[in-house]
Amino acid sequence: MRYAQLYVPTRREDPADAEVVSHKLLVRGGYMRMLARGIYSFLPLGWRVLQKIERIIREEMNRAGAQEVLLPSVQPAELWEESGRWSFYGPELLRFKDRKGAAFCYGPTHEEVITDLVRGDVRSYKQLPLNLYQIQAKFRDEIRPRAGLMRGREFIMKDGYSFDVSTEAAHASYEQMRQAYCRTFDRLGLRYRAVEADTGNIGGSLSHEFQVLAHSGEDWVTSCPSCGYAANRELTEVPSSGAPVSAGAEQAASASVETPGQRTVEEVTAFLKVSAQGLVKTVIFCDEADAPFAVLVRGDHEVNEVKVKNLLGGQAVRLARDEEVERLTGAPVGFAGPVGLACPIYADQAVGSILGFVVGGNAKDVHLTGVCHGRDFAVTRWADLRQVEEGDACPRCGATLEFYRGIEVGHIFYLGTKYSKALGASFLDESGASRAMEMGCYGMGVTRIMAAAIEQNHDDDGIVWPVPIAPFEVSLLTIGKVDDALVEAGQALHDGLVERGVEVLWDDREERPAVKFKDTDLVGVPLRLTLGARGLKEGKVEAKWRWSKDVEMIDLASAPEVIAAMILKARS
Ligand code: ATP
Ligand code: MG
Numbered sequence: 001m002r003y004a005q006l007y008v009p010t011r012r013e014d015p016a017d018a019e020v021v022s023h024k025l026l027v028r029g030g031y032m033r034m035l036a037r038g039i040y041s042f043l044p045l046g047w048r049v050l051q052k053i054e055r056i057i058r059e060e061m062n063r064a065g066a067q068e069v070l071l072p073s074v075q076p077a078e079l080w081e082e083s084g085r086w087s088f089y090g091p092e093l094l095r096f097k098d099r100k101g102a103a104f105c106y107g108p109t110h111e112e113v114i115t116d117l118v119r120g121d122v123r124s125y126k127q128l129p130l131n132l133y134q135i136q137a138k139f140r141d142e143i144r145p146r147a148g149l150m151r152g153r154e155f156i157m158k159d160g161y162s163f164d165v166s167t168e169a170a171h172a173s174y175e176q177m178r179q180a181y182c183r184t185f186d187r188l189g190l191r192y193r194a195v196e197a198d199t200g201n202i203g204g205s206l207s208h209e210f211q212v213l214a215h216s217g218e219d220w221v222t223s224c225p226s227c228g229y230a231a232n233r234e235l236t237e238v239p240s241s242g243a244p245v246s247a248g249a250e251q252a253a254s255a256s257v258e259t260p261g262q263r264t265v266e267e268v269t270a271f272l273k274v275s276a277q278g279l280v281k282t283v284i285f286c287d288e289a290d291a292p293f294a295v296l297v298r299g300d301h302e303v304n305e306v307k308v309k310n311l312l313g314g315q316a317v318r319l320a321r322d323e324e325v326e327r328l329t330g331a332p333v334g335f336a337g338p339v340g341l342a343c344p345i346y347a348d349q350a351v352g353s354i355l356g357f358v359v360g361g362n363a364k365d366v367h368l369t370g371v372c373h374g375r376d377f378a379v380t381r382w383a384d385l386r387q388v389e390e391g392d393a394c395p396r397c398g399a400t401l402e403f404y405r406g407i408e409v410g411h412i413f414y415l416g417t418k419y420s421k422a423l424g425a426s427f428l429d430e431s432g433a434s435r436a437m438e439m440g441c442y443g444m445g446v447t448r449i450m451a452a453a454i455e456q457n458h459d460d461d462g463i464v465w466p467v468p469i470a471p472f473e474v475s476l477l478t479i480g481k482v483d484d485a486l487v488e489a490g491q492a493l494h495d496g497l498v499e500r501g502v503e504v505l506w507d508d509r510e511e512r513p514a515v516k517f518k519d520t521d522l523v524g525v526p527l528r529l530t531l532g533a534r535g536l537k538e539g540k541v542e543a544k545w546r547w548s549k550d551v552e553m554i555d556l557a558s559a560p561e562v563i564a565a566m567i568l569k570a571r572s
Contacts, residue, residue: 001472003507003519007044010519020216022454023148025463029523031471038145038153045523046450048471050156053449054135056187056468057158064180066131066160071113073137077103079112083422092140106139111419111441114161118437119425125165128427128437129173133160135446147216149451150407156446163437165429167416170438174206174414177442181210181410184444187572189466190453193404195221196231197411198306206414210444211406214455221406222388226399233403234306236388237395244352244382247372254339254370256361263334265299268367272358276300279358280351280371282336284320284328284343287312292320292328296338296347296379298354301386311346311383335360338377339368345377348385407452408445415439454524457547463524464546467570472505474567475525479513480532489536489556493529496560502567521546527567529559 008030015034018024026032031046042050058068077095080086086093086105094106107113114132122128138157145153162173178194185192190212197209209232211221220233231237262271269276279299285308286292295303309317322333328343329336337360338345351357355372373379394401417436420426426434450469457464467473474497478490487508494506505525507516513532520528530542540553543563554562 001503001505003505004509006505008523009043010522018148020147020150020451020455021458022150022451025454025458025522025524026148026451029463032149038142038151040149040152040154040447045471049450049465049469050446052469052471053188053446054156054158057135057184057444057446060180060184060187061133061158061160063183064131064176066133066162066177066180069117069132069134070136071107071110071117071134073107073139074104075107075110075113077105079116079423080105083112083115083419085112092142094139094141107136108138108140109157109441109443110134110159111161111415111439112423115419115423115425115439118163119420119423122163122425122427122437125427125429129162129164129169131160131162131173131177133158133442147451149447150218150455152447155448158442158444158446160442162440162442163420163425164440165427165435165438167438170414170416170440171206174412174440177412177440178208181208181412181442181444185210185212185409187468188449188453189468190409190449191456192409193221193223193230193406195223195406196235198232198235198310199413206440208412209406209408210410210412211404212409212449212452212456213404214407214452215405216455217405217407219406219408221404222401223404224394224397224399225402227394227397229394229396233388234304236392236401238349238384238386238388239393239395239398240384241349241353244349244373244379245355247355247375251355251372251375252370254368254372254376257367257369258365259367260365262365262367268358269299272367272369274358274369277354278356280338280354282338282341282360284325284336285317286320286324287317288315291343292324293344293346293380294336294338294341295385296345296351297386298348298350299358301348301350301389303348304385304387307383307385308346311381311385329360329362331360331363331366335362335364335366337362337368337371338373339371341377344380346381346383346385347373347379349382350386352379352382407448407455409449409452410442410444412442413440415441458524459547461518462522465524465526467526467567468572470524470526471503472525473503473570474505474527474529474563475520475523476504476506476529476531477513477516477520478506478508478531479516482508482510485536486531486533490531493531493541493556493559497563500560500564502564526570527563529563531556 010030014024015027032040135158164170197207199207222236223230262268276299283295356370420437497504544551
């Protein structure tokens with residue numbers, strides 16, 4: 001492909017609203033353009049990358065036994081009413097009416113449509129298992145579309161769904177998909193972690209997120225370098241710290257101290273000259289019924305809301321508002337404490353191993369010192385309720401956990417019979433009894449993968465594509481005075497590489513070398529070949545990988561074979 005014929009309108013300026021590097025580089029590199037907030041057009045380079053990503057996904061899905069289908073984007077409201085999600089989904093669902101007034105939505109996901117499809121034709125256990133997937137544009141009217149492709153409103157997703165006769169069989173399908181996801185991300189050339197993820201109120205441990213590691217990621221993940229345990233930070237367990245210790249006779253009684261205006265952990269510990277480990281924070285929450293409860297964590301720890309939510313059976317919890325805190329404690333915010341508090345008290349296990357600590361006194365400008373759990377107040381329930389911190393140990397093997405920022409590019413989920421029961425997708429088992437199908441769902445963000453690959457692989461000059469998803473593998477720059485000899489040599493090298501299956505972008509423009517170097521770096525083509533008058537005379541072409549500073553001189557005569565072999569090796 002000749003650069004001059006390719007539609008690649010590069011720009012010098014970053015888009016005004018760009019927050020992240022992938023957004024800037026995709027626009028500047030001529031990969032995509034914004035049509036409306038969170039809605040993008042893909043130009044030839046962008047579409048080439050997306051097609052490469054899709055191809056790898058398809059190959060791995062097919063290999064794992066999944067079959068590709070294509071479902072409609074426009075979906076009737078009745079189907080969503082059957083599943084109960086028409087009212088539940090909220091304003092993220094783009095709804096509209098047809099000319100007769102019938103309600104529809106643009107699909108943000110396809111559990112309803114696929115379940116409807118399968119219930120119409122699958123009658124017997126003999127037709128199962130079934131695993132169907134598609135690659136298609138989804139629409140979610142996100143509150144804050146941001147960061148270009150990272151959180152768009154229209155975006156491309158691979159979504160897949162499995163149907164099985166039993167829980168065991170569904171778990172096997174899930175495991176097959178987990179492995180297919182790992183193979184896919186390996187082949188895409190990305191550094192990632194498959195982490196245990198929150199299953200919400202479905203429960204169980206069968207949900208994994210696939211997180212591409214990048215500083216700009218929205219998520220925190222933990223991973224154990226020793227045993228391979230990996231989880232979303234909000235789910236990472238803290239190893240048990242044993243049974244709570246109890247206060248004995250030697251323990252001094254608690255005392256009330258004046259702490260005028262001292263509210264935060266920093267203020268109180270500095271004022272009383274105690275360490276944060278000697279203080280216990282009391283955080284007031286409200287449950288779904290607006291009933292308040294308290295969560296206790298050590299002063300140097302943070303409450304983990306997901307753990308609090310899961311302790312209460314998955315119900316929605318929220319921080320209490322100031323007036324609710326004041327009503328419960330009888331004191332302004334900043335002085336809450338467990339002694340004499342009339343609500344359930346859930347304490348993090350780490351609080352169990354300390355005695356004689358500082359807490360709020362439930363009165364303005366008052367704290368209590370020397371407080372002991374069990375003696376001075378009762379704990380309703382002990383649990384792991386704190387956020388893991390750097391330096392914490394792996395809950396499985398005890399090694400020190402590593403922390404990473406991640407971008408969620410895939411999420412797989414064991415669904416059970418949630419949708420099959422709601423929509424009546426059942427089959428007759430071997431004994432002739434009717435049973436609901438066991439389902440799993442498997443999402444992968446195709447456009448988000450493109451952005452995540454750039455977040456992970458770029459430098460000051462532009463994109464540094466992993467070879468498997470680069471729009472072209474080689475950029476050939478012919479530089480200097482354009483004459484017949486140069487054009488002929490360029491053409492021969494270009495054709496020799498193309499014949500060997502290498503994707504070459506030949507920059508044959510009459511531009512200064514600096515411009516060509518800048519453009520190829522911005523676009524991010526992995527291998528740069530430079531051919532000029534001097535090299536031609538010496539029979540050499542210069543080769544340089546995008547991520548390396550080193551150049552290599554290659555004999556022109558054997559260049560097609562040598563370079564094709566380099567590319568072949570770099571593809572995997
Ligand atoms: P998130 O927590 O980021 O909103 P989600 O839990 O809503 O993601 P799923 O419904 O599991 O995501 O969708 C499957 C995949 O689709 C995600 O793992 C992600 O890669 C991608 N995806 C989801 N929402 C968006 C979006 N707004 N823009 C781009 N990709 C998205
Ligand atoms: Mg979402």
